[in-house]
Amino acid sequence: MQETVTAAPVVPPAPGAEQYLALDFANSALALPGDRFLDLLGSPAAGTQWLIEHDLAPAGLDAGLQERCAAQLRTLREHIRALLASHLDGHPAPADALSAVNDALTRAPAALLLAWEPTRGLYRAAAHPATQIVEHALATLAASAADLLTGPDRERLTACGSPPCSRYLLRYGRRRWCSVRCGDRARAARAYARRSRTNS
Template sequence: MRTMSQRPTTPHTPAPGAEQHPALDFANSLLSLPTGPLDLLGTPEEATAWLLGHDLAPVGGRLYRPCTDRLHRLRGAVRELIGARTADAPAPPEALAAVNAALTATPSAPLLHWDAERGLHRALPHPADRIADRAMAQLAADAAELLTGPDAGRLAACGGAPCTRFFVRTHAARHWCSTRCGDRVRAARAYAKKRAANPS
């Protein structure tokens, strides 16, 4: 398995915990930057590259827009569940259903289908669907482990606005997902203090 250092570079380093939990990196793939939002899975090509970089798709595999849209919906559900966990709030039922659906979406045998041309027949899903289904099943399984395992109690939302990333706390006093976010918060506080001292 490739390490994070061998993955394609992204504008930000992974949040603490993302190396152990691809689902956390998946949830954080929609970034909120001071310059605006950045979606690392925005296009089918970007989504394919992200899955390849996380060993969740075969080399040469390719996603299309419908599968990319499904990934976006699963990411939204995972983000909702992590957000609820960090806020000690009930898990949203729709998000639970979406993750559970992804967990059970990968068939282990050809399923029965019917159409007017071929009648009753058995077939596996389209190859592109299989790539997405398998990746989503793995991400959903990792999200379930993250949300119920030993790291669940250390999940936190970054306190450095406008950042919307989640991370696993490395110590109780940690409030930010990165040094960059911490520096930005400290700089904003220093600026606000200076303004308050010199209102003119």
């Protein structure tokens, strides 16, 4: 049974995350050794923090996200992960994932609405500021995923080669790991397998 943890060692962003926010977003669900799991979007507070840290929400987001908005983020993440996986496996893109990403791309309002109050007169404002922030974040993340999956870097996209890690990265040279920790774990597993074969 997989254990969900609320705190884990800080894992540096995977290679390519500085270019494609969608990689960091897809990697916000972390499989950890020992059948543990960390979801950086697992609660409204965690989702709010992730958006703030990635400049997708203002630091003073008063009420924070509601569970419905956090769930929208997690759902889009899973659709983006499905598109990344299908690309790497050479399978057709799942229709529901394409639809979800396209929906997110078109959700961000292009302009503030016109409103009126007796004491203020006409002014422009978001219909619901928190919802507008989330819709803007969803559109930004979907656009980043679309750019990655259709641009020249798509050929460098790979999954971390160190189980149980489930993160995605852009390959630089021969590197197939998302972090030094995963590289060390993969090398240790190979050395252990060699010793086991020698001792057999």
